[in-house]
Amino acid sequence: MTTAEIQQQIIDEFSAFDDWMDKYNLLIEMGKDTPVIDAQYKTNNHLISGCQSRVWLHASFTDNKVFFTADSDAIITKGIVNLLIRVLSGQSPDTILAADMGFLDQIGLKEHLSPTRSNGLLSMIKQMKMYAQVFKLKMA
Amino acid sequence: MSHHIDLEDIRSEFPALHQLVYNKPLVYLDNAATTQKPTSVIKRMFQYYEQENSNIHRGVHHLSQQATEAFEAARAYVANLIHAQYAHEVIFTRGATEAINLVASSLGELLLQTNDSVLVTAMEHHSNFVPWQQLCKRKNAHLLTLPFSREGELDLEEYAALLAKNPKIVAFTHISNTLGTINPIREMIGMAHEKGIPVLIDGAQSIAHKAVDVQDLDCDFFVFSAHKAYGPMGAGVLYGKQKWLDQMPPYQYGGEMVDKVSISQTSFNVLPFKFEAGTPDVAAVLGMETALRFISDVGYDWIGNHEHQLVDYATTELSQIADIRFFGQSAHKASVVSFLVGQIHPFDLGTLLDKMGVAVRTGHHCAQPVMDFYGIHGTVRASFALYNTIEEVDVFVSAVKKAVRMLS
Numbered sequence: 001m002t003t004a005e006i007q008q009q010i011i012d013e014f015s016a017f018d019d020w021m022d023k024y025n026l027l028i029e030m031g032k033d034t035p036v037i038d039a040q041y042k043t044n045n046h047l048i049s050g051c052q053s054r055v056w057l058h059a060s061f062t063d064n065k066v067f068f069t070a071d072s073d074a075i076i077t078k079g080i081v082n083l084l085i086r087v088l089s090g091q092s093p094d095t096i097l098a099a100d101m102g103f104l105d106q107i108g109l110k111e112h113l114s115p116t117r118s119n120g121l122l123s124m125i126k127q128m129k130m131y132a133q134v135f136k137l138k139m140a
Numbered sequence: 141m142s143h144h145i146d147l148e149d150i151r152s153e154f155p156a157l158h159q160l161v162y163n164k165p166l167v168y169l170d171n172a173a174t175t176q177k178p179t180s181v182i183k184r185m186f187q188y189y190e191q192e193n194s195n196i197h198r199g200v201h202h203l204s205q206q207a208t209e210a211f212e213a214a215r216a217y218v219a220n221l222i223h224a225q226y227a228h229e230v231i232f233t234r235g236a237t238e239a240i241n242l243v244a245s246s247l248g249e250l251l252l253q254t255n256d257s258v259l260v261t262a263m264e265h266h267s268n269f270v271p272w273q274q275l276c277k278r279k280n281a282h283l284l285t286l287p288f289s290r291e292g293e294l295d296l297e298e299y300a301a302l303l304a305k306n307p308k309i310v311a312f313t314h315i316s317n318t319l320g321t322i323n324p325i326r327e328m329i330g331m332a333h334e335k336g337i338p339v340l341i342d343g344a345q346s347i348a349h350k351a352v353d354v355q356d357l358d359c360d361f362f363v364f365s366a367h368k369a370y371g372p373m374g375a376g377v378l379y380g381k382q383k384w385l386d387q388m389p390p391y392q393y394g395g396e397m398v399d400k401v402s403i404s405q406t407s408f409n410v411l412p413f414k415f416e417a418g419t420p421d422v423a424a425v426l427g428m429e430t431a432l433r434f435i436s437d438v439g440y441d442w443i444g445n446h447e448h449q450l451v452d453y454a455t456t457e458l459s460q461i462a463d464i465r466f467f468g469q470s471a472h473k474a475s476v477v478s479f480l481v482g483q484i485h486p487f488d489l490g491t492l493l494d495k496m497g498v499a500v501r502t503g504h505h506c507a508q509p510v511m512d513f514y515g516i517h518g519t520v521r522a523s524f525a526l527y528n529t530i531e532e533v534d535v536f537v538s539a540v541k542k543a544v545r546m547l548s
């Protein structure tokens with residue numbers, strides 16, 4: 001699937017709910033399914049700064065595609081990371097670099113996108129794009 | 141004050157309280173970070189810029205004189221409120237942080253030599269910790285840290301033992317922003333003075349909640365920020381005893397604080413101007429005066445009783461939640477409740493409370509040594525102000541219960 005298709009799929013899943021509580025319950029459930037980072041990568045090197053909760057992110061590169069795994073000590077943060085991973089993991093560096101993550105706004109998580117939020121969602125996206133950039137340079 | 145105080149009347153003076161967030165009535169419980177402002181304060185600042193604006197202490201013209209008089213009247217009011225002996229012992233700063241930095245830098249310069257020490261506590265806000273730590277680094281001096289108990293109380297025997305090491309300066313908080321502990325500052329100041337050591341009290345968390353009498357306390361310095369006491373951001377107070385302020389070198393240099401300047405040298409102005417370099421935030425200082433008048437109109441007795449009820453009630457109600465842990469359980473506590481529930485991350489809890497219209501603080505509260513002591517990364521903190529109601533506590537507690545159910 002393209003990133004746009006995955007984003008649409010997520011938007012559809014969330015639009016089944018009007019109530020913020022149901023949306024957050026879904027996010028919390030998704031937090032439980034986040035592709036688990038290998039314990040050896042749960043180190044300060046893989047910690048994303050700017051988050052009130054701790055987030056570890058790891059990226060690997062196989063067949064010209066980037067694969068992400070992550071973990072966080074906060075479940076809502078994990079749910080959000082899960083969404084990012086669903087959209088960006090398994091994509092090419094160029095696709096990741098070009099990806100517009102506007103769907104977060106459409107599913108009612110807009111407040112998490114503000115640069116002043118201390119949950120570091122923007123830092124996570126930035127970090128994922130940075131990995132893509134690095135892998136892209138390696139390919140060349 | 142003996143007249144009847146109606147909570148609804150008080151609330152009606154705070155426009156920011158009457159709004160919906162995510163379509164839910166705002167329940168504002170982040171007062172230890174900053175309080176909302178009454179209309180009188182907002183109007184006072186507005187009026188200054190509409191009618192009185194001009195630079196102070198300089199002009200011969202009417203407006204400048206009027207502004208200068210208002211500014212100096214604010215100083216006299218603050219001095220009177222905290223029972224300073226002289227108005228010139230009140231220095232206006234940007235806030236508590238700047239006041240502490242001023243003292244750390246200037247008194248530090250005056251008193252601290254290599255291998256000397258400064259004594260603080262482990263429950264300080266970073267603002268009353270890092271300036272001393274960095275001072276000690278600059279001077280090759282030692283920072284002594286008084287620990288606290290699991291309940292969140294300082295141990296006076298340990299304090300005496302650290303005083304025996306003859307620190308040159310002692311600095312600690314009146315009320316802990318994280319634990320809510322009200323420290324026995326009068327006794328602690330007395331103990332330091334027996335050894336002739338000056339004491340700075342961080343009053344950032346106390347001025348909105350407790351009457352302060354600096355002469356009775358006999359503290360050498362007392363600092364606070366207006367914005368945590370219903371006043372504007374950008375103004376605060378450093379009270380210092382004249383005998384120290386006179387000896388201390390200036391902190392910043394510029395206009396206003398000088399007496400005579402020539403190419404080769406400068407002599408400095410008298411107190412308080414020696415420590416007020418540059419144009420101050422006049423509107424904020426006037427807003428601060430109005431805020432402090434508001435507090436004293438309501439009365440510290442009423443505020444103390446009311447907030448005590450809120451904290452007691454909140455603590456009792458929250459105690460019903462399984463696996464809740466409170467941080468800061470001193471018998472002498474101000475209006476702060478810090479807690480965690482089971483393994484739930486404070487960020488998760490805070491995020492869901494926010495969705496329910498309840499504003500709390502989550503994280504380390506700028507007191508990482510406190511978090512280290514408990515071996516945690518943060519807490520959820522609800523902090524109350526005079527305008528909070530029992531009904532709001534109910535909303536808050538049921539929101540916590542709901543969030544815990546969602547996260548468990």
Ligand SMILES: Cc1ncc(COP(=O)(O)O)c(C=O)c1O
Nearest residue numbers: 235236237265267317344345365
């Ligand atoms: C105990 C304490 N000291 C100092 C400060 C710093 O105050 P300000 O940021 O207004 O300078 C705070 C603010 O949270 C505080 O709680």
